[in-house]
Amino acid sequence: MENILEIKNLCKKYDNFELKNVTFNLPKGMIMGFIGENGAGKTTTIKAILNIIKSNHEELKIFGLDNCKDEEKIKEEIGVVLDDMFFPEILTPNDINNIMKSIYKTWDSKMFNNYLKKFSLLSNNQIKTFSKGMRKKLEIITALSHHPKLLILDEPTSGLDPIARTEIINIFQNFIENGDCSILFSTHITTDLEHIADYITFINNGKIILSKPTNELLDNYGIVKCTEKEFKNINKKDYIKYQKTKYEYEILIENKKDFKTKYDISIIDKITLDDLMVLMIKGEE
Amino acid sequence: MIGFIKKDIAMIKSNFKLLGILFIAFTIMGLFGKMDISFILAFMSVMIMISTFSYDNYNKWDAYALTLPNSRKNNVKSKYITTILMILIVSIITIILSFIISYINVKTINYEQIFISMLDTIFGTLLVLSFMYPIIYKFGIEKARIGIFFIVFLLVAIGGFLSQYLDLSLITKLLLSIENYLALILIILSIIIVYVSYKISERIFNKKEF
Numbered sequence A: 001m002e003n004i005l006e007i008k009n010l011c012k013k014y015d016n017f018e019l020k021n022v023t024f025n026l027p028k029g030m031i032m033g034f035i036g037e038n039g040a041g042k043t044t045t046i047k048a049i050l051n052i053i054k055s056n057h058e059e060l061k062i063f064g065l066d067n068c069k070d071e072e073k074i075k076e077e078i079g080v081v082l083d084d085m086f087f088p089e090i091l092t093p094n095d096i097n098n099i100m101k102s103i104y105k106t107w108d109s110k111m112f113n114n115y116l117k118k119f120s121l122l123s124n125n126q127i128k129t130f131s132k133g134m135r136k137k138l139e140i141i142t143a144l145s146h147h148p149k150l151l152i153l154d155e156p157t158s159g160l161d162p163i164a165r166t167e168i169i170n171i172f173q174n175f176i177e178n179g180d181c182s183i184l185f186s187t188h189i190t191t192d193l194e195h196i197a198d199y200i201t202f203i204n205n206g207k208i209i210l211s212k213p214t215n216e217l218l219d220n221y222g223i224v225k226c227t228e229k230e231f232k233n234i235n236k237k238d239y240i241k242y243q244k245t246k247y248e249y250e251i252l253i254e255n256k257k258d259f260k261t262k263y264d265i266s267i268i269d270k271i272t273l274d275d276l277m278v279l280m281i282k283g284e285e
Numbered sequence B: 001m002i003g004f005i006k007k008d009i010a011m012i013k014s015n016f017k018l019l020g021i022l023f024i025a026f027t028i029m030g031l032f033g034k035m036d037i038s039f040i041l042a043f044m045s046v047m048i049m050i051s052t053f054s055y056d057n058y059n060k061w062d063a064y065a066l067t068l069p070n071s072r073k074n075n076v077k078s079k080y081i082t083t084i085l086m087i088l089i090v091s092i093i094t095i096i097l098s099f100i101i102s103y104i105n106v107k108t109i110n111y112e113q114i115f116i117s118m119l120d121t122i123f124g125t126l127l128v129l130s131f132m133y134p135i136i137y138k139f140g141i142e143k144a145r146i147g148i149f150f151i152v153f154l155l156v157a158i159g160g161f162l163s164q165y166l167d168l169s170l171i172t173k174l175l176l177s178i179e180n181y182l183a184l185i186l187i188i189l190s191i192i193i194v195y196v197s198y199k200i201s202e203r204i205f206n207k208k209e210f
Helices: A042-049 A071-076 A093-103 A109-118 A132-144 A162-175 A191-196 A214-220 A228-232 A256-262 A273-282 B002-013 B016-033 B038-058 B061-065 B071-106 B111-165 B169-177 B179-207
Strands: A003-013 A018-027 A031-035 A059-062 A078-081 A150-154 A182-187 A199-204 A207-213 A222-226 A241-244 A249-253 A268-270
Touching (some): A003 A042, A031 A042, A042 A150, A042 A182, A071 A078, A093 A109, A150 A162, A191 A214, A191 A273, A199 A214, A199 A273, A241 A273, A256 A268, B002 B016, B002 B038, B016 B038, B038 B061, B038 B111, B061 B071, B071 B179, B111 B179
Parallel strands (some): A018 A207, A031 A182, A031 A199, A078 A150
Antiparallel strands (some): A199 A207, A222 A268, A241 A249
């Protein structure tokens, strides 16, 4: 399968934080959920992909092109929503339309205006008069209106109510319908992703700890709930992490089928991305 | 790059009302107080351009701009071009106002004096902005604002101190000797200063991380 984004051994060092050998690929036509707790390195990774910050890497390719050498070409074809970074708020959607016409060769004013109407955003009102949800929608439709092939979104749904979130998720689903477009979507609200993400990449403390198709993850991974006695009989190799709760042990396993054949434990729950995040981060090895 | 210039102009436009009121106020002051109206140019140009940096900073525009095509090259360039464009427009308005004020006040128009006074002010404004921009790009508008205030204060203090002990007649003589070429010298100096400032800002911006 052709990859639209390829990252190999991406490193970036700050005084108090470090990205360590971040490696993952985003196949064409797919939505990838990029998850991790606050401060895990999601935004830093995205900024490095976009060359907003300088990084060391073995490979960083978008559309098969080098992210630095072919920066201009790449940026013509990506749409970006960054957390809290946008046009100055004294501008209006009309101003944005006018400005973007001169920035993107493929800017589609008609599409932009249709989106404005669809989401009831007044084209002559300054951005500062918009609510948080309205601003986010404006940022997203601005990222979409030049027909990009890849959307890179940093926390596009954070701070929004469920209705606005659903509307925004629907926009993304429509966007990838034709099969040529892809989305890299960072969030810590993992419930958004279970419905739409084809792949999940999980970053913790600057390291990628998992990058897999969502189906594979949700079908194979599971949480075993058992007593202390049962837990002590389980081989360490057969689980990833565990945590002790008030009444039982919760054990994160990678393959439910294999586990069932080996052990006689009946309670194996389906996993949610939230469970996965909590156990991966807080659980013991 | 035109997109980036349009963005700055759109921001300036949204402050048109305030600018209009200031212009009228200064014109009235010029009419009654016989104040040199070219001062408006310096004051307003600096104020307008600094406000664009403040808005950019508040909404983290520079980081967002880097996600758009052609940004590293054009972000700084467009700021300098907008500045020059704006100084030109404000100059034209100021010259027209100066003519009117001069005509109303003394019934004649001293073209030469108005042009020289304008040229001095344009040079002064470009000098101040050329000095400020690299500092703003390096340290950000918030820190730069305090820094610039401090530096200007320091320069005035040093100037004041030196003028008590130095013989200024030499400088006066020098200025008088080049009087005939003053316009040309100021134009050439302006171009050099703006160019050097632009190159420094560009270098700073290229290395900058957000």
